[in-house]
Amino acid sequence: MNSKLFAGLAATISVAYSALAQSPDEIAATLAKRALTNSTAMSILTDLTTTIGPRLDGSEAEKRAAAWARTRFEKLGFDKVWVETFPLEHGWARGIEKAEIVSPSPQPLAVTALGGSVATPPDGITAPIVLFNTYDEMVAAPTGSFAGKIVVVTEAMKRSRDGSGYGKAYRIRGSGPAEAARRGAIAYMHRSLATDSHRLPHTGETDYTNGVPPIPAAALSVPDAEQLDRLYALGEPVRVKLVLTPRDLGPATSQNIIAELKGREKPDEIVLLGAHIDSWDLGTGANDDGAGVAIAMGAAKLIADLPQRPKRTIRVVLFGSEETGLYGGDFYAHTHTNELPRHVIAAEPDEGQGPVYAFQTGVANPDDPTLNRIRVALAPLGVAAGDNNSHGTSDIESSVSMGVPAATLEPDATDYFDIHHTADDTLDKIKPERINQSTAAYAVFAYLEAELDGDYRAKSTGQGK
Amino acid sequence: MNSKLFAGLAATISVAYSALAQSPDEIAATLAKRALTNSTAMSILTDLTTTIGPRLDGSEAEKRAAAWARTRFEKLGFDKVWVETFPLEHGWARGIEKAEIVSPSPQPLAVTALGGSVATPPDGITAPIVLFNTYDEMVAAPTGSFAGKIVVVTEAMKRSRDGSGYGKAYRIRGSGPAEAARRGAIAYMHRSLATDSHRLPHTGETDYTNGVPPIPAAALSVPDAEQLDRLYALGEPVRVKLVLTPRDLGPATSQNIIAELKGREKPDEIVLLGAHIDSWDLGTGANDDGAGVAIAMGAAKLIADLPQRPKRTIRVVLFGSEETGLYGGDFYAHTHTNELPRHVIAAEPDEGQGPVYAFQTGVANPDDPTLNRIRVALAPLGVAAGDNNSHGTSDIESSVSMGVPAATLEPDATDYFDIHHTADDTLDKIKPERINQSTAAYAVFAYLEAELDGDYRAKSTGQGK
Helix, strand or coil, rough: CCHHHHHHHHHHHHHHHHHHHCCCCHHHHHHHHHHHHHHHHHHHHHHHHHHHCCCCCHHHHHHHHHHHHHHHHHHCCCCEEEEEEEEEEEEECCCEEEEEEEEEEEEEEEEEEEECCCCCCCCCCEEEEECCCHHEEEEEEEECCCCEEEEECCCCCCCCCCHHHHHHHHHHHCHHHHHHHHHCCCEEECCCCCCCCCCCCEEEEEEEECCCCCEEEECHHHHHHEEEEEEHHHHCCCCEEEEEEEEEEEEEEEEEEEEECCCCCCEEEEEEEECCCCCCCCCHHHHHHHHHHHHHHHHHHHHHCCCCCCCEEEEEEEEECCCCCCHHHHHHHHHCCHHHHHEEEEEEECCCCCCEEEEEECCCCCCHHHHHHHHHHHHHHCEEEECCCCCCHHHHHHHHHCCCCCEEEEEEECCCHHCCCCCCHHHEEEEEEEEHHHHHHHHHHHHHCCCCCCCCCCCCCCCCC | HHHHHHHHHHHHHHHHHHHHHHHHHHHHHHHHHHHCCCCCHHHHHHHHHHHCCCCCCCCCCHHHHHHHHHHHHEEEHCEEEEEEEEEEEEEECCCCCEEEEECCCCEEEEEEEEEECCCCCCCCEEEEEEEEECCCHHHHCCCCCCCCCCCEEECCCCCCCHHHHHHHHHCCCCCCHHHHHHCCCCCEEECCCCCCCCCCCCCCCCCCCCCCCCCEEEEEEEHHHHHHHHHHHHHCCCCEEECCCEEEEEEEEEEEEEECCCCCCCEEEEEEEECCCCCCCCCCCCHHHHHHCCCCCCHHHHHCCCCCCCEEEEEEEEECCCCCHHHHHHHHHCCCCCCHHHHEEEEEECCCCCCCEEEEEECCCCCCCHHHHHHHHHHCCCCECCCCCCCCCCHHHHHHHHHCCEEEEEECCCCCHHHHHCCCCHHCCCCCHHHHHHHHHHHHHHHHHHHHHCCCCCCCHCCCC
């Protein structure tokens, strides 16, 4: 053995010994510290948003993103990486989207089709608008009262750290088109579910209701909604022309990309980190949910770089087809049913870059010692203990509804809805220090869940291990 | 005379007497105070941007804006209002504008045609790009070296309070297309002259050079320019497709709208306030130059409401066709040549809503007592004394170059180039307190110039009164 080889071996042994000598809490603290200065998450996010760009579910771009993710996981040294493909009933592609005030003051309006919207005729729909400042006023109108009209709802969404304004405003986009159609409307436009004031409308899926004719539906940017408010208030009839030419592409496929760090003692017990690989087509999905992809992959990679794997398996699932109906999450829950009882806990970053400010659980025993150790480990990152009302986030909700314990590392979403679902969801909006703090929080959480013995199921439910 | 009539008359006399009893400096202070809480300027701006909207020069919308301005001046009680129409060689209308990265990473790019740009073929131009991080690197390339290429320049503009970054970056847009064409390029794109980071590209006129074939030219939004920077740096060839279908509309007309408060003693001596009524077509021109229109009209209206007119005439000119070549300002200077020697001084707000932070002059005698009294009167508004290097602003530059003394009430332009020439130049970006401070500064300036005896021409030039 030459001296160089010896020195290398000694260093390796020293690292391994020092890791073995550290308590899990000390290792978690080390992970957090590393995450704060580590560039892996930002590098993942930069690469995804630059070399793939937008990745609408069911599209060729989403498939390129899946291939990118698979390769990236392999390069990062995960133990097992695979792809699970699933069918989509409908692919959808955005087309032309244009609107203008025809009278009394001709001028363009910035609009974007809602996801799943049907098209207008190629020449568009030109009609008088009927405008409501609140959703409740719109649904208070009697059946048939919107015949021949384009309905416009300009209710504003509220800004908040926990993003709860979005949930409250959701029906404006989700149910508005169907409710307007039920009352005879020929098209629907609403003020974007948004907290910014830029001419970049916010898209998002709408839900047509069976038995009600689907009508073309679009979001107006906030300044455009305010412009219509002002013009409409002047009292003259306002006529608008709307042209939307999206296409239903028929059956398509999407996929979940799954990667594991195999547990060294209990490989069958799974700590699940999710994120979704698809994005809306307008931006490059840097915040939604490129940030989640980067945080989940980045956190797991930090754990992968430890001298040894944690006891339990850490599984990262990058879900496909979240934006148009949580299809990837549903597919996962329904095809991994047998495994779900062995899912210790699941968490998913899907509300932007963070920073994480609270640790919320959705478990049978929120005072479990492991959870308390996680709370202690998260505190130095500025993460407070939260409540026990977590139902999981987006893609993992299906699994949680089927009994998987949930955690939410609540991110600061104060500015998330400034760019959510817009062309402006791009890399320049990301701050490395925010991504890194989130990655630190997820690394601490995932590591301690995988290394310790938390068990969060009510024993009476029969869903425990 | 009944007691009610008497009381009314007494009040009128009291107001008139108090006005007469006040010094011009006191009246200026009163004007400033009123401007800070007066809603006229905001009302003008709201009405213009809402009921007219965008108003590209030569367009029907600009004509509607001119009619709006004429009516508004009359309602505000100006003594004389008229319109001077002039010919434009070329009207221009924006068409489709689309760009995308074709390879290696297909994704859309947010672009807008530069003003005056020629069109691509209807199917666009698809070609490899050659990208330069600075303009100087681009022009250092030899003739012919861009054959078959789309040239991209991604040099960034600097943010500053005085907006000087725009002047320094101007050649990137103004001369870039011609310089790229001279070296064989088939199209040109540049990073918007901008300080924001939104997917809203900034348009603006470009200047083709005689003898060089005009090529299609577009601005990229800042995030899109940065995306191309990143992709290009990866080393693979980047192919882009650009579709622009603007049209040259041939001969058109534009107009200046002129309104006067006739001087009570020296009606032939003119204090000129300018602004431009035209705007780019993407936004509603709230900042550029709706703000200027509102400030100039609002300031003059406050003076119009004084019990008596100032000694000299205050003339407000809302110039047409500023954005595409300062045509309204040129037409004014060349058709009012005989009057120019009787223009005491000219100032124009055309760099946003303010607040005004410095009072700059361009006169033969910057220590003139009237200017000193204006400096004193502006100080409580937070306006500092500036230098004597003013050459006037945009529309009044022609008149200034022909001998009219100039003043610049320098506005804080720190955020002006966030939305300048974009779809985002809309009313929601305007803060009433900023508009009102600017209006106060212009009211003080215009009133004291019209009431006092400033004379700013070098006697030796023969241009004095």
